[in-house]
Amino acid sequence: MIDDEFVTPQEMKKTEKQHKNKRLMMLVLIVALAVGRAGYSIVYLTGYEQTALLFIGIPFVIAWLITLAPPATSAKGIAFKTTFLILSLAGILLPEGLVCLVMSAPIMFIAVYLGAKLGYQQSSTKSRFLAAIPLMVLLTDAAVITRQQTVVVERVVPLSTVTITDHLADPWTWEQPLPAFTRLGFPVPVDSAGHGLNIGDTRTITFEQEGRLVTMQWQVTAVDDTHVRFTNIADETAIANWLEWATADIEWRPTATGETAVTWSVSYERQLDPALYFAPLQRVIMVQTLDYLLDAIIVNSVGGDA
Secondary structure, three states, X not given: OXXXXXXXHHHHHHHHHHHHHHHHHHHHHHHXXXXXXXXXXXXXXXXOOOXXXXXXXXXXXXXXXXXXXXXXXXHHHHHHHHHHHHHHHHHHHOOOOHHHHHHXXXXXXXXXXXXXXXXXXOOOHHHHHHHHXXXXXXXXXXXXXXXXXXXXXXXXXXXXXXXXXXXXXXXXXXXXXXXXXXXXXXXXXXXXXXXXOOOOOEEEEEEEEOOEEEEEEEEEEEEEOOEEEEEEEEEOOHHHHOEEEEEEEEEEEEOOXXXXXXXXXXXXXXXXXXXXXXXXXXXXXXXXXXXXXXXXXXXXOOOOOO
16 A cells, blocks of 8 residues: 555545546446336326337436536446346336346347447547447438338148148147247237137137236138138237237149149337337247147148148
């Protein structure tokens, strides 16, 4: 330890400044945590939980607040750690839990990086300008990118058209292994009720979600010898917060090899922004979902009657 009499005034001044910066950073950190938590609550209470305000605006404000303070160590690092802490709290307290956290974390950390770039005192004007451009794009892309989406999956299966029609008409079962993404906390199908392919026939699918059972209902609204359309008429699951189902169309046609080509398409309206992030993410999840439905509902008797 250096004796006080050997500490120069400059060193004492530097030490005092460091202590002051640490206290100020701690104060800003507490304020940022409070703003972040209050922001999440306000966004949910006012119905803006599906917009870029939640996924871009709040993380940006947190990072901007923290980087305005004199850095005790690394202001950018503290901004990322604070955002992670708030995301962890949100994953526990918000309705969708872990799945919401995992889906939104990447875009939120991008917003934190942009906010840190804009707020960091040593950032150049060019750096701030370059950070502002993607930030504005992410906040406004919903105005120019359509919410209406259609995803199509096609597969050739070793079944006759008659067998496929029978499988679609039978009560649906969920014995096939679920896609990997469902382990993140997505609602999981556990049962279904309803059968038939006549106009007005319904399928009520029961999901397990956060320890409780919720349902989703589809109704046959169009049908012919090689096509059936199901229209969504009710959705109690958390999926309704992310997208609004429209229709699911299944078409089948025989091939020259004696097999059947099956096309399953689903149309929906994206509810989450920014579009540049959530639109492709939802499409990837939807492709996996349709692959699972083809296995679970149509190809569930391969090796049986064909």
